Amino acid sequence: xxxxxxxxxxxxxxxxxxxxxxxxxxxxxxxxxxxxxxxxxxxxxxxxxxxxxxxxxxxxxxxxxxxxxxxxxxxxxxxxxxxxxxxxxxxxxxxxxxxxxxxxxxxxxxxxxxxxxxxxxxxxxxxxxxxxxxxxxxxxxxxxxxxxxxxxxxxxxxxxxxxxxxxxxxxxxxxxxxxxxxxxxxxxxxxxxxxxxxxxxxxxxxxxxxxxxxxxxxxxxxxxxxxxxxxxxxxxxxxxxxxxxxxxxxxxxxxxxxxxxxxxxxxxxxxxxxxxxxxxxxxxxxxxxxxxxxxxxxxxxxxxxxxxxxxxxxxxxxxxxxxxxxxxxxxxxxxxxxxxxxxxxxxxxxxxxxxxxxxxxxxxxxxxxxxxxxxxxxxxxxxxxxxxxxxxxxxxxxxxxxxxxxxxxxxxxxxxxxxxxxxxxxxxxxxxxxxxxxxxxxxxxxxxxxxxxxxxxxxxxxxxxxxxxxxxxxxxxxxxxxxxxxxxxxxxxxxxxxxxxxxxxxxxxxxxxxxxxxxxxxxxxxxxxxxxxxxxxxxxxxxxxxxxxxxx
Numbered sequence: 056x057x058x059x060x061x062x063x064x065x066x067x068x069x070x071x072x073x074x075x076x077x078x079x080x081x082x083x084x085x086x087x088x089x090x091x092x093x094x095x096x097x098x099x100x101x102x103x104x105x106x107x108x109x110x111x112x113x114x115x116x117x118x119x120x121x122x123x124x125x126x127x128x129x130x131x132x133x134x135x136x137x138x139x140x141x142x143x144x145x146x147x148x149x150x151x152x153x154x155x156x157x158x159x160x161x162x163x164x165x166x167x168x169x170x171x172x173x174x175x176x177x178x179x180x181x182x183x184x185x186x187x188x189x190x191x192x193x194x195x196x197x198x199x200x201x202x203x204x205x206x207x208x209x210x211x212x213x214x215x216x217x218x219x220x221x222x223x224x225x226x227x228x229x230x231x232x233x234x235x236x237x238x239x240x241x242x243x244x245x246x247x248x249x250x251x252x253x254x255x256x257x258x259x260x261x262x263x264x265x266x267x268x269x270x271x272x273x274x275x276x277x278x279x280x281x282x283x284x285x286x287x288x289x290x291x292x293x294x295x296x297x298x299x300x301x302x303x304x305x306x307x308x309x310x311x312x313x314x315x316x317x318x319x320x321x322x323x324x325x326x327x328x329x330x331x332x333x334x335x336x337x338x339x340x341x342x343x344x345x346x347x348x349x350x351x352x353x354x355x356x357x358x359x360x361x362x363x364x365x366x367x368x369x370x371x372x373x374x375x376x377x378x379x380x381x382x383x384x385x386x387x388x389x390x391x392x393x394x395x396x397x398x399x400x401x402x403x404x405x406x407x408x409x410x411x412x413x414x415x416x417x418x419x420x421x422x423x424x425x426x427x428x429x430x431x432x433x434x435x436x437x438x439x440x441x442x443x444x445x446x447x448x449x450x451x452x453x454x455x456x457x458x459x460x461x462x463x464x465x466x467x468x469x470x471x472x473x474x475x476x477x478x479x480x481x482x483x484x485x486x487x488x489x490x491x492x493x494x495x496x497x498x499x500x501x502x503x504x505x506x507x508x509x510x511x512x513x514x515x516x517x518x519x520x521x522x523x524x525x526x527x528x529x530x531x532x533x534x535x536x537x538x539x540x541x542x543x544x545x546x547x548x549x550x551x552x553x554x555x556x557x558x559x560x561x562x563x564x565x566x567x568x569x570x571x572x573x574x575x576x577x578x579x580x581x582x583x584x585x586x587x588x589x590x591x592x593x594x595x596x597x598x599x600x601x602x603x604x605x606x607x
Contacts (some may be wrong), residue, residue, distance in 0.1 A: 069396035076364045083327025083335075086318070086362055086371035088174045091329035095168035097136045099129055108167040116285040118338050121295035125345030128162040135163030144175035147184040147381065150582030154187050161381040164598025166337040167435030169381070173333065173374040178407060181373045186411035187580045188380035190350075190561040190573035192587045194412030196220040196455035197387060198422040201429040202504075203306040205234040205512070207479065208472040208487050209497035209504055210243030213437075215471035217422035217466045218249025220440065221456040226277060226419060228258040228429050231509070232245060235259045236516045237484070239272035240529060241475050247544035248471035252510025252564035254311065254557070258430075261301060268310040271549050274557075275311035277352050277387070277418070281342050284337025285328040295387055299346035306348075309552030311562060313350040313387060314343040318368075318375055332362055336375040340382055349560045352418040354408070359394040363404075363415065373407045375466050380413070385561035385573070391419030395431040409446070409454050412587065414561045416454055424500040437499070447597045453589045457598045469496040470538075477536035478529055482519060485511035 066230060080089045098106035104123035105112045143160055161169060171396040175486050176184065196218040200208050214225050227242045229235050239257035246253035257267055267273050281298055282288045305312045311599045316339035318332035327335065338352065343351045354372050355362050362368030379386040388408040395401050409414050421433035435443060444458045472495040476487040485508055494504040502587035526549050534540035551557055580586025
């Protein structure tokens with residue numbers, strides 16, 4: 056018999072290039088409610104948790120001990136653990152229950168209890184809950200700013216355009232580790248050129264990342280990874296206690312911090328201990344809460360292919376984002392790793408965070424073409440800007456971005472690349488030529504820019520660190536080169552490190568360097584007519600997409 060033409064066409068659809076697997080709980084390939092997940096339980100004696108989720112204290116691993124000692128409110132635990140899981144789930148989705156009541160109830164839950172609560176919710180109910188439970192009233196988003204050449208002019212230009220488009224945070228990383236100081240400085244300058252007040256980070260090895268922050272080249276840190284099983288933590292040469300110490304080190308120097316976790320990492324490293332991805336991720340989130348850091352980047356992140364391969368996996372990703380919000384943590388809800396060949400599937404995955412809004416809908420929208428994304432490729436990239444802006448307009452949703460005109464983008468790109476050229480000259484670093492500035496101004500990606508002298512750049516970065524160059528030297532170089540407005544913005548970012556106001560949970564800065572956070576912009580959604588609503592000048596801005604049919 057001849058084969059079906061319809062099925063032949065279906066077999067060749069992009070979605071069928073993706074990888075899928077049946078649930079396999081023995082190896083951790085189970086998104087939610089594994090048969091091996093523990094039953095919720097908690098015993099407190101003399102002010103100490105002596106049993107949790109079926110384990111006596113003498114059998115605790117270091118994650119259990121840390122969560123028991125630092126992440127569960129004992130005075131709330133009795134009410135929370137005795138409440139029906141379905142009842143708590145309904146509190147989350149009920150517009151009549153204030154956010155604060157849910158946060159209080161969740162604060163007394165064990166990991167197993169919270170995992171069972173979330174399993175009662177479907178994705179629509181989770182989206183309803185997320186709209187209420189995100190910390191900051193005003194949603195936002197974050198960008199990746201990288202390129203394959205570690206070209207500082209291109210990083211500065213892309214950062215400037217990204218800031219102009221509305222990203223409130225921008226992060227870079229490197230192809231060559233020793234480039235980190237140059238990329239961090241280029242990102243700092245470019246971001247403040249596009250819009251003052253954008254927070255920046257350079258995601259590298261943690262000691263280097265801390266050193267860059269102390270020198271004033273970065274303003275936040277996000278890639279402080281935590282894991283849901285002890286073995287994976289040990290393989291990473293870390294413990295919950297070392298991570299708590301590290302976040303304290305960042306905070307003591309005025310650097311905003313988030314931990315990074317996500318479902319699938321334990322499966323990927325072969326140590327899931329037969330537990331569901333959601334249960335292990337909730338353990339990570341409770342470590343994050345106990346360590347005192349203000350938030351988390353989660354939503355599977357770079358391990359997204361694992362939950363995306365199993366039934367209910369994309370639902371689980373939303374559940375872990377919601378768990379973070381219910382624990383009163385700032386949530387940067389991933390969407391920053393490509394995971395599918397299907398445009399329909401990648402868009403559907405993002406809508407779960409885009410529609411209700413999160414503190415950062417993307418923890419890394421690729422503001423460059425994905426071939427230049429050194430974080431391995433985002434779910435959306437620079438070629439999707441217009442689609443994203445139309446989605447905002449179609450649905451009257453604030454996804455954190457704005458349409459920009461070509462001449463605006465070219466102007467800030469040229470200015471940012473020129474500013475970095477001047478700073479490199481003042482600091483005695485490898486020359487950025489006029490040709491390189493011109494190329495970065497008009498480039499889509501690094502395929503459109505000339506090669507740089509990699510050895511000269513690496514040696515320059517080493518010498519810059521050895522000479523003790525700091526953010527103040529960057530300010531001075533900008534001012535002396537005629538870029539006084541950018542110098543003023545970079546100086547203001549350094550001042551923010553002293554005041555420490557942006558260490559508030561879910562903090563971003565507006566263009567006047569005012570802090571917008573869960574403290575002064577708390578989420579007050581409680582149903583229709585409440586909470587954040589797109590309107591006024593922001594709605595006019597969202598509507599002004601390119602290629603409108605003119606009616607005047």
